[in-house]
Amino acid sequence: xxxxxxxxxxxxxxxSADSALQFARxxxxxxxxxxxxxxxxxxxxxxxxxxxxxxxxxxxxxEWSELSKENDLDLVLCIAAAQRRGIMDEDxxxxxxxxxxxxxxxxxxxxxxxxIEGGIQADRTVVFGD
Amino acid sequence: xxxxxxxxxxxxxxxxxxxxxxxxxxxxxxxxxxxxVSLAFIDDGVYQITKGQDTKGIGQKNFSNTYKALGDxxxxxxxxxxxxxxxxxxxxxxxxxxVWEDEDDDYAEKPSIIMVSRSEMADVMAEQEVTLSF
Numbered sequence: 001x002x003x004x005x006x007x008x009x010x011x012x013x014x015x016s017a018d019s020a021l022q023f024a025r026x027x028x029x030x031x032x033x034x035x036x037x038x039x040x041x042x043x044x045x046x047x048x049x050x051x052x053x054x055x056x057x058x059x060x061x062x063e064w065s066e067l068s069k070e071n072d073l074d075l076v077l078c079i080a081a082a083q084r085r086g087i088m089d090e091d092x093x094x095x096x097x098x099x100x101x102x103x104x105x106x107x108x109x110x111x112x113x114x115x116i117e118g119g120i121q122a123d124r125t126v127v128f129g130d
Numbered sequence: 131x132x133x134x135x136x137x138x139x140x141x142x143x144x145x146x147x148x149x150x151x152x153x154x155x156x157x158x159x160x161x162x163x164x165x166x167v168s169l170a171f172i173d174d175g176v177y178q179i180t181k182g183q184d185t186k187g188i189g190q191k192n193f194s195n196t197y198k199a200l201g202d203x204x205x206x207x208x209x210x211x212x213x214x215x216x217x218x219x220x221x222x223x224x225x226x227x228x229v230w231e232d233e234d235d236d237y238a239e240k241p242s243i244i245m246v247s248r249s250e251m252a253d254v255m256a257e258q259e260v261t262l263s264f
Contacts, residue, residue, distance in 0.1 A: 006262065041149065080152075080155060111159070112155060115262075116136070119260035125261075125262070130149075
């Protein structure tokens with residue numbers, strides 16, 4: 001089965017960021033396909049490379065990044081949500097005249113159309129949020 | 131591109147958190163993709179479409195007029211749960227008069243709001259193919 005996963009909450013603040021990661025792993029372990037993972041609302045904070053949690057804690061963003069690399073996942077941060085919350089890739093930072101970017105490898109920034117298209121293409125769309 | 135039945139479930143008050151505002155942004159995009167779109171308003175989500183919203187005191191944009199424009203995007207099915215209104219001491223009279231123009235019926239204005247009971251809402255949800263919850 002083909003899944004699109006939507007994540008609406010930020011890492012550390014809310015369990016849904018972890019639950020989505022665990023769900024994605026379970027989906028792949030069962031031999032299913034993940035068409036797209038779409039990050040919205042504070043969920044875009046799952047895509048920063050500047051998180052520094054205490055040493056004994058998990059680094060959720062890096063776990064997504066590695067899962068993406070291992071399984072060729074399409075991880076998409078909503079551009080409107082990302083701009084509001086200061087999540088930038090190199091192109092977007094340049095376009096906005098900002099002095100830095102902070103997106104972690106494995107993610108890309110794109111529009112909400114990617115969520116709708118993901119919903120159309122997938123057999124199931126699963127939302128993780130509050 | 132294929133057409134699917136999309137439902138957006140609005141559960142939160144319009145202000146206080148950003149969910150309602152960002153939900154509307156997704157609704158408008160889904161309409162641009164010409165999907166079969168329905169909205170559900172349950173729990174505090176019913177406050178999103180109440181009349182007379184005034185945000186001056188909280189320094190936030192009042193986006194309630196966007197709901198009035200949904201008909202122009204062919205988003206014409208707004209399911210409102212009766213129990214959620216009743217639990218909050220609201221009636222349909224407290225909601226905005228949301229309508230759409232039926233071009234197949236000489237552009238007659240028709241109501242977009244469909245009042246349903248909790249169990250009817252469950253039936254409507256069961257018919258959907260993609261349900262996004264906000």
